[in-house]
Amino acid sequence: MSSISIDDVQKVAALSGLALSNDQQQTYTQQFEEIINYIEQLKSVDTEGVEPTYQVIDLENITRDDEVIDYGVSPEALLKNAPATEAHQIKVERVL
């Protein structure tokens, strides 16, 4: 059995870029314990000598010429949904 603490939840929330309320942290702590314990059953599976599968389509590398493809989408259309723009650029809070 795996035990999840509120510290674990706070750490993973930070990794996830999520602000959580105290109540949410409590709820997730209990729920994560249940979910992690369910997936723990994988630990008892014998996978000695078995390779992992990362994709199911068996594609080999496909190369193409390094040419610009016109996606038919203008920069204006892509910037339209940004909350703040200035001079054709997305505006963010100052970093430094």
Place this chain on the structure above:
Amino acid sequence: MKSAIQPIVNDVQAGRRTATQVVGEALEKAAASTEYNVFISFTKERALKRAKQIDDRIARGEAVGPLAGVPFAAKDNFLTFGGETTAASNILKGFEAPYQATVIEKLEAAGAICIGKANLDAFAHGSSTENSDFGPTKDPHDSTHVPGGSSGGSAAAVALDIVPFAIGTDTGGSIRLPASYCGVVGLKPTFGLVSRYGVVAMASSTDVVGPLTTSSYDAALVLDVMAGKDEFDSMMYLKREASYVPEPTNEPLKIGVVKEYMGEGLEAQTKSRIEAQIEALKKAGHTVEEVSLPSVKLALAIYYVLVPAEVSSNLARYDGIKYGHTSSEAHTLSEVYTKSRGEGLNDENKRRIMIGNYVLSSGYYDAYYRKAQTARTLLINDFKRAFEQYDLLIGPTGPGPAFKLGENVQDPLQMYLVDIMTVSVSLAGLPAVSIPAGKVSGLPVGLQVIGDRRADKQVLALAHQLEGLSK
């Protein structure tokens, strides 16, 4: 041939009805069914404009596509013009797509007309459509029950006869389970057969696009339009079948019944509905035998490691910067991220992102993520062995009929367990279709036909045959 699509195309092409009339009727039916909360938004103006274009072409004697004038609903995680695309999440409220999904472009080129955006669990995270930030959709057969999810709105739109087909996405059962709960046909094509470009990503190693219809024949008609290589989706097969429409055949098949799906966890009456279908197949001359795939018991545990891991990566793009909700309380760049995401994503989205980051984090990666990817190989090998012996596999789509609204909301693990019969197919990249297999206490249950990779046509052919047998 049972079809809701073909009669519309025939009528529109022959001038018996106009596309404008057909689309107008679909919009009226949708307006009369608001109690089920099927749609998040409508694309009425664009739909009527496109219908008129088709009518004008026909009036001029010009050729129109194979789905000319056919109205459809798109799950709201497909980027479309003519309105917002929200993925049922508050974080995307107000988002207007700068381009359309490849499948939307293909369907439009074939003459089909999108009338609206169907409800889903936000970001497709769920099995009941209760995780939508726009309220749950209700099961057309009993409004106190869930329609299944995550493509619950798409399934309900077809079940309510608003549209003859809808499109959805299936990452672990999100087309098949709602098809089962709503009594319609839901096809999850082979992974890599239909482009995902312009679809809000959930888990890129299992996400597929597919149709929900009233017959396997119609599912094939829609797949015929949607399938095939797209330069903008790098995970695709280079070739496809010329047509997926089932051809009449009397060839006896060897069909395996997945033993692990018929045992513990399967509701008794649902089991008897599936057994009745098995008997019908035997009577029709097929060999039907039980086959054991021991690793499918691990599938849900594998799925709930790998999918959250991929979700955590795919949902990192919602940062309050490029599009979507931005917190008005944020004063630093870091707060823009954490507060925008904290406010805009819902509990289930956060749960999956955090579980994903947990299993990927240092010290746990080998124990969970790599272990799950390795167990996935065992699961795929089980299917490979089964398809050496059998042409196709069958089993129930879900453990029973639709559950009640609210029944599993407080218990995420219990909610995850309804996907126990669908996730293994997703992890292995196989095609599967859910078709109605009768009712239990007035609620539909589904049977799932599973094929080897790229056997979509064979899967649809057996489903088509079963539809004929159960009449």
